[in-house]
Amino acid sequence: MEDLRPGDHACLTYSDAEERLDIVAAFVRDGIGAGQKVVCFTDQSGPPDLAGELAERDVKPTDGGQLTIRDNDAAWLSGGQVSAANMIEMLSVELEAAHRDGYAGLRVTADMCWATRPVAAVDELLVFETRVADLFAEGRLIAVCQYDRQRFDHVTLAFAAKAHARAVAAAVYHEDPLLRICRQHAPPGIRLAGEIDYRRVPELNHALAEALRLGGDIHVNLAHLTFMDAAAAAAIGQAALSLQPGRAMAIVCGRAVRKVLDLVGATDQPAVRVRLAHGRP
Incomplete structure (x- = not known):
């Protein structure tokens, strides 16, 4: 986790929920310490639940909106539809807003389990992971995508590992x-x-x-x-x-x-x- 740098696009595959939360908390804490805007997209627990889990791991709420926690339903699945293009556009807007507000960069972590729902086509997930690479070119964005091994099939997990330049895991x-x-x-x-x-x-x-x-x-x-x-x-x-x-x-x-x-x-x-x-x- 400590080796991640702006411009890195990393994949976290996990089977232990506590381990996942520890890694997410460390990712958020490091971003706040580095003066970056941090956005967490959550699926398995709502924003209040995730905020509580982060607080238990010594990640405190910030003033001025440096840390934002969003529900996947409101972010990716608005209107019951999801598309890679809309997801990439949303991240582009967040990236520009972070730059405009004077942050050192944008740090994003996203629970990708939204792609396992019936209303979400997994092929849009594959398109997203392929095309989002362009956003990392300027070195202002750092992201960790979270994949639950119990929710995704082996083919999708193998693709996710290949689509990310870095991998994150607990020792x-x-x-x-x-x-x-x-x-x-x-x-x-x-x-x-x-x-x-x-x-x-x-x-x-x-x-x-x-x-x-x-x-x-x-x-x-x-x-x-x-x-x-x-x-x-x-x-x-x-x-x-x-x-x-x-x-x-x-x-x-x-x-x-x-x-x-x-x-x-x-x-x-x-x-x-x-x-x-x-x-x-």
């Missing part, structure tokens, strides 16, 4: 049917989902070591972790011990995981802050 340190360990982009840190025991402590240590190198506070998201043994909890506690003064570790977890962290003394450290995940056992 995955381990993935199997029982456990997924990946980088969390916003707030920065790592996320674990599933079950972890002593056998996956090396992968956990690797993920924690990379998070430590990033600087700042570390966020350890264990909200979707259903089991953790003492060895894995101790690894998290050891990482917290290695934090330099002024840095903190924020942990989100369920009550069962919190008990294990308490047992090994990880939560007793001054640098550790723990918050129980809403609705988790």
